[in-house]
Amino acid sequence: MKDEEELDRIMTDHTSLLFRIAYYYTKNLHTAEDIVQEVFIKFFQSNVQLSEEDLKPYLIRMTANKAKDYLKSWHYRKLVLQERLFSSKTVTEKDALIQQDEEAEISKAVLALPVKQREAIVYYYMEGLNIREIASLLNMPESTMKSRLAKGREQLKEQLKSIEWEVLMDETI
C-alpha cells in the first residue's frame, strides 16, 4: 500500500481529469464520482508501481474501462429503460429552457453521441490528446480513431447547425 502523502499527491493530480473522463461516458456526475473512487481504491490496493509518465494513461484506461463496464451493466440499462418509460412533460419543459443556452446544447449534443464517437471527440477536443495518444490509450489503430473522430464531428455539426461550435474550442477553461 502506498503511503498517505503519495496517495494525496496522485489523487490531487488526477482526480479532475479522471472525473471528467468518467462523466463523458456515464453522463452522470454521481456515477462518475463512484467510478473514479473505485478506480483509485482498486489502484491503491493493487500496489502497482508505475513511473509518473505511465501513471496518467494507466489511470485513464482504468477509468474508461470501468465506465464502459458500467454502461454494460444491468443497473445502467435499467435506468435508461426507466428514463424512456417514465420521462414526464415537466422534465421536457425544463429541458427546453436549458436548450436555450448554447453551451448546454453543446453538452447535450456531445453526450448524445454514441460512445465510440463520443470518446474520440472528448479525448481530442476536450482533453487535448492527439490521435496517436488516444489510439494508444484505447488500444486501437490510429486510422480507426481518425474515422471515429471524423464521424463524430459530422454528427455534431449536424446537431449543432445553429451554433458555430468550433469557435468554442478557443474558449478559456
Place this chain on the structure above:
Amino acid sequence: MRPYKLKELRQTKQHEEAIIRRVKQNLSQNRPKRRILAPVLAAVVTAAALVFVFLQYSGGTVREQSARGYTILHVFEQVDGNGAAYSELFKEFDHQDLRRLKYFKPVPLTEFLNANNAMIPDIIEPFNKSNAEVLAVNDGMQTELQFSFRNGEEYMVISVAKHFMNSLYPDFLADLTEDAVGNRVEQEMLDETTPLIHQIRTTNSALAYRYFTFDDEKNEMNVTQTTANELYTYYNGAIYHVGYNIEGNHEEVVSYVKEFILQNNLQEVGLEHNLMGEQEHAKGGKSMLMGAAILIGGLIFAAVLTKGIGKRKKRIIWGITTMLVIAPLLSWLIGMSYAIYEGDGFAGIGVMLILLPPLFLAGLVILLIGIFKKETN
C-alpha cells in the same frame, strides 16, 4: 487552442473533494482487515504444519503403547506366511478373512507361558502340555494367538484374537440351529449373557475349518483347511475360535474351552501390538505431506488468483476454494493427525465428519455472497 469543457464539468471541485474523502475513508476502513487476514491464514497453516511435524516425530500414543507391549511377541521369530484363518460361519460378522497379517513362528507352549507370565488352565486328556505349541499372527494392530494341542490324529486348536467389535449378532444367533451344510449347531452359555456356539459334525460334509500351520522346510506359515467340530464366541474383547477332532466325549472339550476362556490371563498380558511398520507410517506420512502440499498450493493459487480483483470475484474464488480444497483437505489432515495422536482411526473419522460440513458450508456461504451481493464501495 485551449480544450473546451462541457458546461457540467466547469465546477467539479466539490465532486473531486468528495472522491478524495471517500477513497481515504474506504482505504482506512479496509486496511485492518487486510492486515488480519494474511497473518491468521499464515498462523493456521503454520500451526497445522507444526502439529503434523510433531506427530510425525513423536509417534503419538500408539507407538508408545507398541513399545511397551512387545513382551508377548518377544518369544516369537517373525517368518513369512500366507493367508488368514477364520470361522466360515462367522466371517461375515468378524471379517477375520480380510486381514493382512504378519506371522510368528510357533514356540513350545511352556516357553511362551514362562516368558510372558501367561496362564491357561491345565490341558485335558488325551493332550499334553509338553508337546503343545503357540504361534502368533498380527494384523498391524492386534495379535491373535493360536494354541495347538495334538495327540496322534486327535487335535484341539484354540485361537484367541483381539477384536474391537462383538461379532455375535443376536439376530443371526436367534435361528441358528444348523450350519449351511446341515451340521448341528448348539448354543452353550459361557456365562449368563455370552453364548458359546458349538458346530458339531453330524453329516458327512462340513464347512471348512481353517487354522495356521508352520511349514518347517520352507520356514513359512500357511493356512490349513480341514473339517472339524468348532466352537466360537466373543468374550472380553477377543474372538475365541476352537477347532477340535477327538474320539472321546465332546462335553469335556466344551467344558475345557469354557474354562480356558474364563480363566486365562492373556488379556492382561496384552494382545494389542501396533506392528504397523515404518513403511506404513512413511506411506501415511507421505500422503499427509502430499495433502498438506496440495492444500498450501491451493491457498497460494487462490491468493494469487484473487490479487487485485473485485470483491465479488474474490468471494466466488475463495468460496469455491474453501468448498473444494480447504474443507476436504484440512478436515482430512486434522482428522488424520488426531487419529495418529489418539491411536484410533475412528477418532480421526469423527473429527473429519465434524469439521467437513461447517467448512464446506462456510465456503458455500462465501460463494453465494459473492454471487448475489452487489459490489459496493
